[in-house]
Amino acid sequence: MTTTIFAAPGSHAEVEEGTALTPRFGADGLIAAVVTDFDTGDVVMLAWMNAEALAKTIETGEGWYWSRSRKELWHKGATSGHAQTVREMRVDCDQDAIWIKVQTAGTGANCHTGRKGCFYRNVPVGQAAGTETRLAFTGDEPLFDPKAVYGDA
């Protein structure tokens, strides 16, 4: 059912230069959603939406996703209180990626580790890649205690 919420993609030109939203879900039924913080512009999450999650995000103006680990529809913030209000949504050229700009309730954290965003480690560039690559923490500290919110699971 959920795959028929949106019309099927048309021609190459229609997909790229048209005004119909015809998202191109992958073989797994999912589309990538880049989530940035409306106020800072930082990328805070890379998440996934199925057709139902995308439709609910559009309708409600809040972030809904498909949890690939839990294999279930996921209303962001339902457990943690960190609901995301979508201030702007965009789709890319070939309509296989979504970009949303959000403002997040509660502590403002978007990452399950308790941090503002998921990208809290830098990868050094300009050196040979491989096992010697050492990540550097950006200093973003958790805004809440994940164990207190989610338990020890």
Next chain:
Amino acid sequence: MTTTIFAAPGSHAEVEEGTALTPRFGADGLIAAVVTDFDTGDVVMLAWMNAEALAKTIETGEGWYWSRSRKELWHKGATSGHAQTVREMRVDCDQDAIWIKVQTAGTGANCHTGRKGCFYRNVPVGQAAGTETRLAFTGDEPLFDPKAVYGDA
């Protein structure tokens, strides 16, 4: 060969709170790469990297990807002159997504349509999703003529 460039992911805690880069490629051997413009902060592309592309990006400090449509390693800008210099790279909590901040040569365009970025259409939120959803162009105009660079293909 390319899948052995990086060490295999360790424990949950090591992946999320450690300093080893152990990217988690999907079943297709790819990892999602969010690309933002270093100067404006805008998301300009959502692209894909295999292990070789990720390693080359780290080593060279320029954007390398895996083209899913052409099924080949892709040095961004090799054809169009729009090479991307990576100013910063990050990895997310579960190491299945990369974020790079780039400065792009030539006209500064990152999208194959000739525009600065791929997300040049807004999706309205707060209404029933479906075939009535109409995209609105942001006004980002092409910075070069794709046909002149890539041909009519």
